[in-house]
Amino acid sequence: MIHKYTLWEKIGLYSAIAVFLIFVLAPFAEAFMVSLRPIESVFRVPYQFFSDDMTFAAYVDMWSEVPGLARYIFNSFFIAACVTLLAIVCIIPAAYSFSRFDYRGRNSLLTAFLAINMVGAAVLIIPLYKLMFSLGLLNSYWSMILPGAAFTVPTGIFLMRSYFLRIPKELEEAAYVDGAGRLYTLWRVILPVALPGIVVVTITTFITAYAQQFLFALTFNGKDEYHPLTVGLYQFFGRERILWNQVMAASLVGTLPVLIVYVFLQKYIVAGLTAGAVKE
Amino acid sequence: MSAGTEHQPPGPIEETAEDLAAGGRRRRRRIDAFPYLLLIPATILTLVIVAWPLIETFRLSFTDARLGRESYVGVENYVDIFQDDFWEIMRRTFLWMGLGVTLKILMGLIGAVLLNAALPGRALFRVLIMPPWIVPIAIGVFMWSWMYNGQFGMISGLAQRFGLIDGPFEFLAYGTSAFLATVVTDVWVGTPLVALYLLAAMQSIPTELYEAAWTDGAGRWYRFRRITLPLIAPSIFTVALLSAIWTFNSFDIIWILTEGGPRGSTTTMIIDTYKTAISRFRFGEGAARAVMILVCLTAFAGVYLALMARTQRTDR
Numbered sequence: 001m002i003h004k005y006t007l008w009e010k011i012g013l014y015s016a017i018a019v020f021l022i023f024v025l026a027p028f029a030e031a032f033m034v035s036l037r038p039i040e041s042v043f044r045v046p047y048q049f050f051s052d053d054m055t056f057a058a059y060v061d062m063w064s065e066v067p068g069l070a071r072y073i074f075n076s077f078f079i080a081a082c083v084t085l086l087a088i089v090c091i092i093p094a095a096y097s098f099s100r101f102d103y104r105g106r107n108s109l110l111t112a113f114l115a116i117n118m119v120g121a122a123v124l125i126i127p128l129y130k131l132m133f134s135l136g137l138l139n140s141y142w143s144m145i146l147p148g149a150a151f152t153v154p155t156g157i158f159l160m161r162s163y164f165l166r167i168p169k170e171l172e173e174a175a176y177v178d179g180a181g182r183l184y185t186l187w188r189v190i191l192p193v194a195l196p197g198i199v200v201v202t203i204t205t206f207i208t209a210y211a212q213q214f215l216f217a218l219t220f221n222g223k224d225e226y227h228p229l230t231v232g233l234y235q236f237f238g239r240e241r242i243l244w245n246q247v248m249a250a251s252l253v254g255t256l257p258v259l260i261v262y263v264f265l266q267k268y269i270v271a272g273l274t275a276g277a278v279k280e
Numbered sequence: 281m282s283a284g285t286e287h288q289p290p291g292p293i294e295e296t297a298e299d300l301a302a303g304g305r306r307r308r309r310r311i312d313a314f315p316y317l318l319l320i321p322a323t324i325l326t327l328v329i330v331a332w333p334l335i336e337t338f339r340l341s342f343t344d345a346r347l348g349r350e351s352y353v354g355v356e357n358y359v360d361i362f363q364d365d366f367w368e369i370m371r372r373t374f375l376w377m378g379l380g381v382t383l384k385i386l387m388g389l390i391g392a393v394l395l396n397a398a399l400p401g402r403a404l405f406r407v408l409i410m411p412p413w414i415v416p417i418a419i420g421v422f423m424w425s426w427m428y429n430g431q432f433g434m435i436s437g438l439a440q441r442f443g444l445i446d447g448p449f450e451f452l453a454y455g456t457s458a459f460l461a462t463v464v465t466d467v468w469v470g471t472p473l474v475a476l477y478l479l480a481a482m483q484s485i486p487t488e489l490y491e492a493a494w495t496d497g498a499g500r501w502y503r504f505r506r507i508t509l510p511l512i513a514p515s516i517f518t519v520a521l522l523s524a525i526w527t528f529n530s531f532d533i534i535w536i537l538t539e540g541g542p543r544g545s546t547t548t549m550i551i552d553t554y555k556t557a558i559s560r561f562r563f564g565e566g567a568a569r570a571v572m573i574l575v576c577l578t579a580f581a582g583v584y585l586a587l588m589a590r591t592q593r594t595d596r
Contacts, residue, residue, distance in 0.1 A: 009500075010399070017394050020387075021408055023468065027423035028411060030434045034426060045448075047437020076416075090325050093318035101315035109319065111585055116330050118581040120529025122550045123570050126340060126557045127333035150329030153322055182314055207414060214418040214532045219558055230418035234536065237425075244426060251419045262414045266407055270476060 028252075035059070035249035042244050059253070062246040071225060072232035073254050076210060079144050079217075079228055083209035086149040087156055088202055094153075095160035096186060100172070113154045121151050121215055132220050143220035144213060144228070151212075152205050159204070163197025164190070200268050203261070207269070210258055229254040337574070340567035350564065357568035365544075370572075373548040376463060377527045383467045384527075385520050388474030393504070395479045413472040421536040424465045428452050428537070452538055455545030462534050462546050466527060474519055481515035482508060518587060525580050528573075549573050 005013065034042055036054040044051075063069055098110050121128075128147055129138075137143045167190065175185040191198070217231040224232070233250060236242055262269065341357055343350040395406055412420055430436045430450030439445045451461045485508065493503050531550050534540060540547035540555060547555070553573060557566025 005397075005399070013394060013397050013399060016390070017405055020391060020394060021405070024409055024412060024472070026434065027420065027427055027468070030427055031423045043432055045431065047432065047434065047441065049434070086325070090322035093320075094322035097315040097318035101312070103312065103315050106315070111588070113322070113326065114588065115581055115585065116326060118525050118577050118584065119330065119334065119574070120526075120531070120550065120577075122529060122531040122554060123573050123577070124330065124333040124337060125554060126563050126566050126570060127336035128329070129558065130336070130563070131328075131333065146325070147329050150325050153325060157322065211414065211416045212532075213416065214536075218535075230416050233422060234418065237536075247422065248426070251422055255415045255419055258414055259411065262410065263407055266410065270406070 031248040031252060034244050035246075035252060037245050039243055039245055058243075058245040058249040062243075062250050065243065066233075066236075066246055066250060068224060068227075068232060069229075069250055072227055072229040072250075075141075075226060075232075076213065076228040076230070076254060077257075079141060079148065079213055080206055080210040082141065082145045083148040083152065084202060084206045086145060087152045087205050087209070088198070090149070090153050091156035091160050091201060091205075092191070092198065093186075095157045096164055096190065098157065099161045099164035100169075110157075113157055116151075116154045121147060125215070125219060129219060137220070139221055139223045139226065141226055144216045144226075147216050147220075148209055148213065152208050155208075156201050156205050160194075160197060160201050163194055163201075167193055196268070200271070203265055203269055207258060207262070334574070337567050337570050340563055341571045343564045343567075345563035345567070346561055353564065357565050360565060361568055361572065366569075366572075369544075369547055369549055369552050372459075372545075373528070373550075376459070376466075376546075376548055377524055379463050380466045380470070380527045381520055381524045383463070384470045384474050384523055385516060387467060387471045388478050388519070389516070391471060391475030392478035392482055395475060396482050409475060410472050412469050417469055417532045418536060420469060421465060421533050424461075424468070425452070425537050428461050453542055455542060458538050458542055458546050462537050465537065466530060466533050469533065470523060470527065474523060477519045478512060478515060481512040485511050518584075521580060521584050521587070525577065525584070528577065528580070549576075 030049075033049060035058050036056065037051065038053060038055060038057065041051055041053055094113075098106060132138045132143045137146070171189060171193065172185050175189045176182075180189070213228045214230045214234075217226075217228050218234070221227060221231070224235075227235075229250070233247055236247055340350070342352060342354060344353045344356075391409060395402065395409070426432075427434050428436075428451035430448040430453070433451075435451065436445070436449045439449065440447070449457075452458045489507050489511075490503055493507060498506070529550060530548075531554065534546050534548060534551050535554070538546045540551040549569065549572065553566050553569040556562050556569055
């Protein structure tokens with residue numbers, strides 16, 4: 001058959017996959033190994049991948065030696081959740097509007113939203129800094145939530161729109177015939193049908209919001225108690241002696257929840273990501 | 281829901297529905313506020329956080345703004361930029377982007393081919409390839425910065441063990457190796473998504489094409505070259521363009537690994553702007569540098585949007 005591979009092809013493909021995965025996963029493996037070492041053997045020559053003094057001590061000690069670690073992890077989740085909530089409130093009505101109605105300026109507006117995707121947050125950092133300064137939002141959660149949400153909205157609109165486009169128009173027409181108002185129709189007829197799409201958009205927005213929190217926190221927030229995990233740990237980089245084992249342990253612990261979510265929902269996330277991106 | 285169904289041409293039923301809806305709309309012809317009202321939340325957020333800052337960047341670039349005071353200085357900032365080593369930074373930025381995007385597309389293409397191979401374990405491979413995209417970028421970069429450590433890191437350690445280098449090699453301490461190290465980390469972060477997009481494009485190719493070619497005796501490589509590559513070429517182009525824009529805008533990776541050093545050898549336009557504006561609080565000069573970035577981005581965006589407009593027209 002067409003999909004039948006010869007033995008040599010199989011060996012070739014699997015070795016290529018192995019090399020690929022080593023590149024992708026090596027930093028995680030190394031981070032995990034470092035997190036298992038006492039700090040003296042982290043700084044040891046010659047290099048060893050395995051050693052016999054492995055311990056989970058760093059996972060215990062870090063909570064006391066990295067003050068505020070629990071708070072950083074909470075902040076990361078809190079900021080990502082707020083970003084997602086704010087973004088979704090913007091995304092759903094806008095995507096519905098773009099997918100269902102025909103009006104003057106629709107295409108130019110959609111294009112304008114897409115164009116935002118071109119501008120990285122770092123380019124606008126100066127006026128954003130001034131904006132946060134004059135609104136009195138420096139050193140607050142808002143200084144990370146507001147820009148975080150604004151930069152995830154365009155992609156979300158795009159993705160959500162592709163889900164709305166797939167819902168047959170007859171559904172709304174039937175509701176209108178029955179005398180339902182348009183807001184009521186959106187709320188009670190369309191949203192329930194679009195729920196799978198909404199879930200995908202919510203999850204991808206959350207993962208993006210969780211993954212990209214560094215720049216705004218680094219620039220707009222100087223208060224330690226509001227820092228997300230990324231900047232919280234980054235502060236340790238300036239120190240004389242970095243407790244690498246604990247930094248790695250904390251990194252892994254802070255990442256684990258999103259990794260687990262991803263493993264369970266990866267089918268939907270992958271479908272959602274690729275649906276919006278390649279076609280359009 | 282597999283991505284494959286997305287790419288089938290619209291059936292006749294959908295077209296009829298579209299026509300009907302359009303006809304219905306044509307009948308009641310009055311300006312309808314509802315669709316505009318739906319756009320309000322997204323528009324307000326975007327105007328405040330993106331549109332206004334864009335305009336403000338241009339305005340500030342003609343001032344000598346610091347925090348709390350500013351006065352108009354004309355094009356002085358732009359004159360100053362070109363007296364610095366701006367061309368060098370620009371050349372470096374494009375080299376960094378070009379190298380990164382090329383490698384991401386190549387690796388992504390290889391990854392997509394491997395993910396597409398009908399082998400047992402494919403589902404697991406698909407899960408295992410994504411972590412670089414899932415973890416916060418900064419945390420992935422923390423891991424890399426340890427990997428690059430000369431004394432105790434994995435890369436230098438293994439290279440010594442296999443006799444590739446004599447002593448410890450501090451990757452982030454020398455210009456060229458630091459530059460390449462930041463590229464490698466950027467490729468690591470960006471490859472999974474590229475692979476995923478290209479995989480989706482490959483899976484949208486009708487299998488009949490392959491079967492027909494196979495019946496005619498075409499080998500695997502021939503089928504890849506004559507069917508897969510031509511058909512995913514538009515996707516490759518789109519992904520390359522998007523990836524170029526993202527890479528151009530990239531900040532976290534370089535900042536965490538090197539902060540633009542050593543001696544400026546990893547300073548891209550973004551890093552340069554950030555240093556000028558935020559580290560030294562020279563908003564005016566920084567804004568002029570940001571405008572130069574926006575000029576470059578506009579060129580990319582123009583190509584991208586032209587491409588979009590074309591695909592949207594074929595959607596109808």
